[in-house]
Amino acid sequence: MSKENDQKNRESRIRSISDVFCREYSIIFKDNTIIIAFFAAALIFPFLYGYIYSNEVVREVPIAIVDLDNSALGRDITRNIDATEFVNVVLKTNNFEEAKKAFYNDEVKGIALIPKDFRKKIMRQEQAHISAYLDVSYFLYYKQVMKGIRYGTGFLSAKLQINNLMLKGNPKELAMRLRDPISHVNKYLFNPASGYSLFLIPAIIILALQQTLLIAIGMIGGFSREERRFTDLIPLSKDRFGIETILLGKTLAYLSFFVIFATMVAFLLFSTFNYPVRGSLIDVFIFLTPFFPSVIFFAFVLTSFFKSKENSIMFLVFSGIPCLFLTGVSWPKIAIPEWLQAIALIFPSTSAVDGFLKITQMGASLSEVYQQWAVLWGLNVIYFTVAVVLWRMFFRKEAESLSQPASSDKKTP
Amino acid sequence: MNTMKSNTGLQSVIGRELERIKAKPTYMVLAIFLPLLSILLFSAILSEEVPRDIPVTVLDRDHSHLSRKIIRMIDASPSISISKQVSNIEEGHKSIRDGSAYSFIMIPEGLERKVLRHDATEIVSYNNNVYQIPAALVGASMQSIVTTTSIGLKVKYRLSKGETTKEALVHAHPIKVDSHYLFNPYKNYLYYLETALLPVMLQIFILITTIYAFGSELKEKTYDKWQSTASHAFKAYIGKAIPYTVIFSILGIFINIWLFKFQGAPLRGSFFVISVAMIFFVIAYQALGITFVMITKDLGQALNMGAGFAVPVLALAGFTFPGVGIPKPAVILGKFFPFSHYLEISLAQGMRGMDLWYVLPSFGYLLMFCLLPITYSIISNIRSFPKEILDIDSWYVRPRYSYILLFCLLPLAYGIFIKFKM
Numbered sequence: 001m002s003k004e005n006d007q008k009n010r011e012s013r014i015r016s017i018s019d020v021f022c023r024e025y026s027i028i029f030k031d032n033t034i035i036i037a038f039f040a041a042a043l044i045f046p047f048l049y050g051y052i053y054s055n056e057v058v059r060e061v062p063i064a065i066v067d068l069d070n071s072a073l074g075r076d077i078t079r080n081i082d083a084t085e086f087v088n089v090v091l092k093t094n095n096f097e098e099a100k101k102a103f104y105n106d107e108v109k110g111i112a113l114i115p116k117d118f119r120k121k122i123m124r125q126e127q128a129h130i131s132a133y134l135d136v137s138y139f140l141y142y143k144q145v146m147k148g149i150r151y152g153t154g155f156l157s158a159k160l161q162i163n164n165l166m167l168k169g170n171p172k173e174l175a176m177r178l179r180d181p182i183s184h185v186n187k188y189l190f191n192p193a194s195g196y197s198l199f200l201i202p203a204i205i206i207l208a209l210q211q212t213l214l215i216a217i218g219m220i221g222g223f224s225r226e227e228r229r230f231t232d233l234i235p236l237s238k239d240r241f242g243i244e245t246i247l248l249g250k251t252l253a254y255l256s257f258f259v260i261f262a263t264m265v266a267f268l269l270f271s272t273f274n275y276p277v278r279g280s281l282i283d284v285f286i287f288l289t290p291f292f293p294s295v296i297f298f299a300f301v302l303t304s305f306f307k308s309k310e311n312s313i314m315f316l317v318f319s320g321i322p323c324l325f326l327t328g329v330s331w332p333k334i335a336i337p338e339w340l341q342a343i344a345l346i347f348p349s350t351s352a353v354d355g356f357l358k359i360t361q362m363g364a365s366l367s368e369v370y371q372q373w374a375v376l377w378g379l380n381v382i383y384f385t386v387a388v389v390l391w392r393m394f395f396r397k398e399a400e401s402l403s404q405p406a407s408s409d410k411k412t413p
Numbered sequence: 414m415n416t417m418k419s420n421t422g423l424q425s426v427i428g429r430e431l432e433r434i435k436a437k438p439t440y441m442v443l444a445i446f447l448p449l450l451s452i453l454l455f456s457a458i459l460s461e462e463v464p465r466d467i468p469v470t471v472l473d474r475d476h477s478h479l480s481r482k483i484i485r486m487i488d489a490s491p492s493i494s495i496s497k498q499v500s501n502i503e504e505g506h507k508s509i510r511d512g513s514a515y516s517f518i519m520i521p522e523g524l525e526r527k528v529l530r531h532d533a534t535e536i537v538s539y540n541n542n543v544y545q546i547p548a549a550l551v552g553a554s555m556q557s558i559v560t561t562t563s564i565g566l567k568v569k570y571r572l573s574k575g576e577t578t579k580e581a582l583v584h585a586h587p588i589k590v591d592s593h594y595l596f597n598p599y600k601n602y603l604y605y606l607e608t609a610l611l612p613v614m615l616q617i618f619i620l621i622t623t624i625y626a627f628g629s630e631l632k633e634k635t636y637d638k639w640q641s642t643a644s645h646a647f648k649a650y651i652g653k654a655i656p657y658t659v660i661f662s663i664l665g666i667f668i669n670i671w672l673f674k675f676q677g678a679p680l681r682g683s684f685f686v687i688s689v690a691m692i693f694f695v696i697a698y699q700a701l702g703i704t705f706v707m708i709t710k711d712l713g714q715a716l717n718m719g720a721g722f723a724v725p726v727l728a729l730a731g732f733t734f735p736g737v738g739i740p741k742p743a744v745i746l747g748k749f750f751p752f753s754h755y756l757e758i759s760l761a762q763g764m765r766g767m768d769l770w771y772v773l774p775s776f777g778y779l780l781m782f783c784l785l786p787i788t789y790s791i792i793s794n795i796r797s798f799p800k801e802i803l804d805i806d807s808w809y810v811r812p813r814y815s816y817i818l819l820f821c822l823l824p825l826a827y828g829i830f831i832k833f834k835m
Contacts, residue, residue, distance in 0.1 A: 035570075041585050051743065066640055104767060107630070127583045131594045143549050146592070159566075160587040168574070174531060181528050181566040183535040184559035186552040188542035190510065197544045251536075310632075311436045313716045314625060318447060318617045318726055321610070325458050331606070334515075335464035342456050352712075354512070361543045364510040 020233070021247025026175040027220055027229070028257065035299045039048045041267055042212040050273045061144045063110040064091035064099040071119035071284065073156065076172055077130070081112060081152030103133070110134050110145035112152075122160065174390060190278070190361050203353045204330045205269060207293075209262050211320050215293045218312025221303030230395075234402065237395035241372040244389050251296050259292055280361035286366060287355050291374040297383035304390040319347075327353040351375040422643035427654025429642050430626070434656060443622045444660050451614040452668065456676075459607050467547045469516040470508040473498060477525035483536070483562055487518065491582065492554045498529065509539065515547040517556065528566060529535040595771045604678040608759060611668045612691075613727050616752055618666035619661050620719040623702030626657065628712030649797045650786070654699050658692075661699075665691040681766025697782035699752035706787045726752045754778040 045273045065081065067074045082089040091102050099111045111133040121128040125327070132149045135141050158179055165175035180279070191199065224230045229376050249296035270277060277284070325331055326344035333341060344350045358364035434440040443826040471487065473480050488495045496514055499505045505517035517539040527534040538555045540548035559669070567585035572578065630636045643649040666688050671688075673680040680687075705715040747753045761767040763776075 033719065045725060048725055054667075064789060109490060119654060120588065125580070125583055127586065128588050130588060130590050132590055134592055143553075146553070149590060153590055157586075157588040159541055161584065164584050177531050178567070178570065179535050180533070181531075181563045181570075182524070182559055183533065183563075184556055185537045187537060188548060188552070189539055189541050191542035191545070199545070249698075251532065310625070310628075310712055310716055312719055313713075314443060314621050317720045317723065318451060321617075321727065322451065322454055322458075325455070325610075329544070331458060332464045332467075332515075332544055334467060334547070335461045335678075336458050337460060349502075358510060358542060362510050362541070368511040369509065 001306060016246055017249040017252065019256070020236075020246055021253045023042060023232070024231070024250050024253035025257070026221075027224065028195055036111050039261070042262065045208045046067065046201060046265065047272075048267050049204050049335055050201050050269060058086055059144075060088035061086065061110065061141050061148070062090040062108045063087045063112060063148065064093065064102050064108040065089050065143055066096045066113045067092065067097045068096075068116040069114045069118040070094065073119045073122060077152055077156055080155045081148055084148045085150045086151070087148030091235070109141040112149050125164075126235075152343075163407075181194050182249070184372050190363075199240060199329050199357060199361065201275065202357055203324065203327050205266055206353045206356055207320065207324055207327070208347050209258075209292075210295050210347070211316065213254070213292070214299045215312050215316050217296060217299035218303050218316060219309045221300075222306040223311035225306075226308050230398070231402065234395060234399050237392070238399065243392045243395065247297075247300060247384070247391065249389055250300075253295060254296050275360075277360045277363040279359035281364065283359050283366045287359055287369060287373055288352065290373065290380050291348055291352045294376050294383060295378060298348060299389050300387035301383050301390060304387070304394055323347050323349050326350055329353065329357070345375055345379075348376060348379055352377075377390040422645065423648050423652045426639075426643045426649055427655055429639070430653050430656050433626075440622065443625065443666075444617055446656065448618045451679065452611055452671065453605060455610050455614070456671075458611075464547055465491055467516070467551055468493055468496035468514050469493055469518055470497050470499050470505050470514040471495055472502065472505050472517070472519045474522040475520050475524040476635070477526040479528060480695060481553070482518045483520065483558070486558050486562065487555070488553050490558060492550045506539070507682075509541045510783075514541075515544060516551040516555075518739045536812060581786060599737060604672075604676065606674055607676060607762065608678055608725065611672065612665070612694065612752060612755060612759070614660065615665060616694070616726065617723040619657070619695060619698040620702045620705075620723050621662075621716065622657060623654070623699045624706055624715045624719045625712070625718055626653065627706045628715050629705055631706070631710065639726060650703065654696075654703070657699060658695055661695040661732065662692050665695055678763060678768060680763050682762030682768075684762075685761055686769065687762050690755055690762075690772075690779070691777040694751060694755040697755075697779050700785045701751070701784050704789050707786060707789055722750070728751050748778070751779055751782045 045209070060253070063081075067078060067079050078089060078092060081087060083227075083298065091099060091108055093099055096111075096113065099108070099113075102108045103111060113131040113133065115129060115131070118128050118130075131152050132146065134145055146241050162172070162175045163181045165178050168173055170178060233246055235247060239245065269275070306315070323344075326336070326340070326347065327350055336344075351372040355364075355369035357374075358372075359366070432445075436709045455522075467486070471482060472483055484495070484498075487493055493516075497508065499508065499517075502519065505519065506515075508514040509517055513522065519537045519539070521534060521536070524534055524536075534560055538552060540552050542548045564586050568581040571581035571584055576584065576660050630639050639653065640646060643652060669684070669687055669691060672678045700714075702719060705722075706712070707717045709718060757775045758772045761772050794828075
C-alpha cells in the first residue's frame with residue numbers, strides 16, 4: 001500500500017534534529033484545536049486582564065460620616081475628610097443605622113463616626129475620639145478609607161496642639177515643630193499610584209505562556225499517541241542519542257514557533273498599557289532564556305502520561321490559578337508555608353515571574369535574580385533528563401508492540 | 414403515556430452513567446480527587462491569616478539611644494521582622510531589588526539630637542509597592558510606630574514642663590481615631606479571597622467533567638447508544654447529568670461548610686440560601702458544559718471553550734480588584750458568568766446579611782444559565798445534535814418547554830425591575 005511506502009520513506013528520512021523539527025511543524029498545523037490553544041490563551045488572557053484592570057487605582061472611595069455632635073468642629077472634620085483625594089463623603093447623616101444600611105448595600109465602603117460629646121471634650125481639653133468603621137474585606141478600600149479619616153482628623157488635631165503650645169508661650173514656629181517631633185514618610189516604590197495591574201499583568205503574561213505551552217504540547221503529544229503518528233520516529237528512537245534528538249528537535253520547533261509569538265505579545269502588551277520596563281532588556285532576554293525550554297521539557301514529562309489530546313487540557317486547566325497564587329503576587333510569598341513554596345518551585349512560572357517582575361518593575365540586574373535563574377536552569381536539566389528516561393520507556397514499549405504480529409487496532413481510551 | 418417506561422428510562426441512563434464513571438478513573442480524578450486537592454491547596458496557601466514578620470532592612474545612621482529604641486519597636490511589631498541592618502542606602506535598596514526585604518527603613522543622622530533641639534526630622538520607609546499587601550502592612554505599622562514614638566516624646570516634653578500625665582496625654586494627642594472592623598475583626602483578607610477562590614476552582618472541574626462526560630459520547634461514537642437508553646432525549650440528558658450534579662453539589666456544600674463553619678468566614682444570613690445557590694451554581698455550570706458540547710460538537714473544541722470560559726472568571730467577577738475600578742463593559746461581561754451571580758448571593762448572605770429579596774435576581778440569572786441547553790437547542794433547532802433534543806413522538810409537546818422558558822424569564826424580569834427601581 002502507498003501508506004506503507006510513505007512510512008518507509010519517512011522512516012528513512014527522520015534521522016536528525018532538523019527532520020524532527022520539520023515534522024513537528026507539520027503536526028502543529030494539522031489540527032485546528034492545537035493552533036487555537038497556542039494562540040488564544042497567550043493572546044487573549046493578558047489583554048483581557050490588562051483591560052479589566054486598566055483603571056488602576058481606586059480613588060475617592062465613597063464613605064459615610066455620622067455626625068452625632070452637630071458642632072462646627074464636627075463639620076470641620078467632615079469637610080477635611082471629604083477634601084482628601086482618598087475618600088468622597090457621599091452620605092452625611094446623624095443616624096448610625098442609616099450609615100450601616102448604606103454600608104451593607106455597598107453604597108459606602110466605610111463609616112466615620114463623630115460622637116456626641118466631641119466638641120465638649122475638646123473644649124474641656126479631654127481626649128476626644130473619632131470612630132472609623134472599615135471594610136477590610138476589600139483590602140484596597142481599607143487603606144484609602146483609613147488614610148482619608150486620618151488625614152481629615154489630623155488637621156484639626158494639629159491645629160489644637162499648635163494652639164495649645166502657643167498658649168503656653170511657645171512661638172508659632174516652635175509650636176509647629178513641637179507638634180511633630182518625628183514625622184514619618186512612606187515612599188511606595190515602583191508603583192507609587194498603587195496600580196493594580198502593574199504587578200499582576202507581567203505575572204499573568206508569563207503564566208499564560210507557560211500554561212499555553214504545557215497544554216498545547218500536551219495536546220500534540222496526546223494527538224500523536226491517539227492516531228499513532230509517532231511510528232515514524234521509532235527507528236530514530238533506537239539510535240544512540242535518538243531520544244535526545246527527538247526531544248531536541250521538537251523543542252526547537254516549539255521554541256521557534258512560540259517564542260517569537262510570545263515576544264510580540266509581550267511587546268504589544270507592554271506598549272498598549274504603558275507598563276514600564278525598568279531593567280535592561282538584555283537582562284530580561286537572558287533571564288527568560290532558560291524559562292521556555294524548562295516549560296517545554298516539563299511538558300514532555302507530563303505528555304508521557306497523557307494518552308489522548310483532550311487529556312492535557314482536562315488535567316492542566318485547573319493548575320493556572322494555583323500557579324498564579326504560588327508566584328506570590330496576589331498573596332505575598334512570605335505568608336505561604338515554606339514547604340508549599342518549595343513545591344511551587346516545580347513550576348517554572350514561580351521562579352520566572354519572580355525574576356521577571358524584579359527586573360522589569362524593580363530595575364533589578366541579572367546578578368540580583370541569580371537564584372531564580374539558577375533554579376530555571378536546574379529545572380531544565382532535571383526535566384530533560386526525566387523526559388528522556390520516560391520517552392525511552394515509551395518508545396521501547398511501542399517498538400516492541402509493533403514488532404508483535406497482533407498489534408493492529410489498539411483502541412485508545 | 415409511557416410513564417412506566419420513562420421512569421425506567423431515567424434510571425437506566427443514570428445506571429449507565431455510573432457504569433461509565435466506574436470504568437474510567439478519569440472521572441473520579443476530575444470530579445473528586447482534583448477538586449479536593451485544590452481545596453486543600455488553597456487552604457494551605459492561605460493558612461496564615463495575615464502576613465506576619467514581613468522582612469525589612471533598616472539603616473541606622475544615628476546610633477543613638479532613641480534610634481535603637483525605635484529599632485527595637487520595629488522588630489517587636491508583629492507584622493515586621495528585621496532581616497538585616499545595612500550600612501548604606503545602596504545596600505538597602507539592593508535588598509528590596511533582590512527580594513530579601515519588602516521594605517527599607519532609614520533612620521537619619523542626628524535624629525536624637527534634632528528631637529532634643531525641637532528641630533524637624535523624619536524617618537523614611539521605602540516600601541516595595543510591587544507587592545502591595547506587604548507594602549501597605551509595613552507602611553501602616555511604621556506609621557503607627559513613629560506616631561506612637563512621637564506622642565511619647567511630646568508627653569515627655571509636656572511632663573517636663575510641669576503638666577500632669579493626663580494633661581500631657583491629651584495635649585499630645587487630642588483626637589484619637591479608633592478603628593472598628595465591621596466584618597473582619599482579624600483584618601483577615603483570607604476570608605475574602607478563599608470565599609471566591611474555592612467556588613472558582615469548583616466550576617473549573619464542573620465544566621471540564623461535564624464537557625468530558627458529554628463530549629466523549631461524541632468522540633467514542635456512543636451517542637446513539639446513550640440516547641437509546643432513554644425513551645426521550647430530554648431524559649437522556651438529565652439522567653446523564655444527575656450523578657455529577659449529586660457529586661458536585663456535595664462538594665459544593667462541603668466547601669461552604671468548610672468556609673463558613675471551619676474557616677470562620679462571616680455568615681450573617683442564611684446558610685440554606687447559600688446551599689441552594691450552590692446547587693443552582695452546579696447545575697448552571699453543567700448546563701454551560703452541555704451547551705458548549707452542543708455548539709462545537711467536538712470534545713476538543715468544547716474543552717477549549719470550557720477552559721477559556723473558566724479561567725478569567727475571577728478577574729471578571731471583580732473580586733480581586735474592587736468592582737468600582739473595573740470598566741463598565743467588563744462588568745457587563747462579568748454577568749455572563751454564573752460565578753458572578755453566585756458570588757453576589759454568597760456575599761449578600763455571608764458578609765452582608767441581606768434578606769432574600771435582594772438575591773432573587775441573582776437566582777434568576779442562575780436559572781437562566783441552567784436552562785441554556787434548552788434555550789440553545791430551541792434556537793438552533795436544526796443545528797443541534799443529530800437527534801433533536803426536542804424530537805418526540807408528537808410535536809404538540811413542544812409548547813410545554815416554551816412555557817418553562819417563559820416561566821424562568823420571570824426572575825430575570827423581576828431582577829431588571831429591581832435594578833431600575835434602585
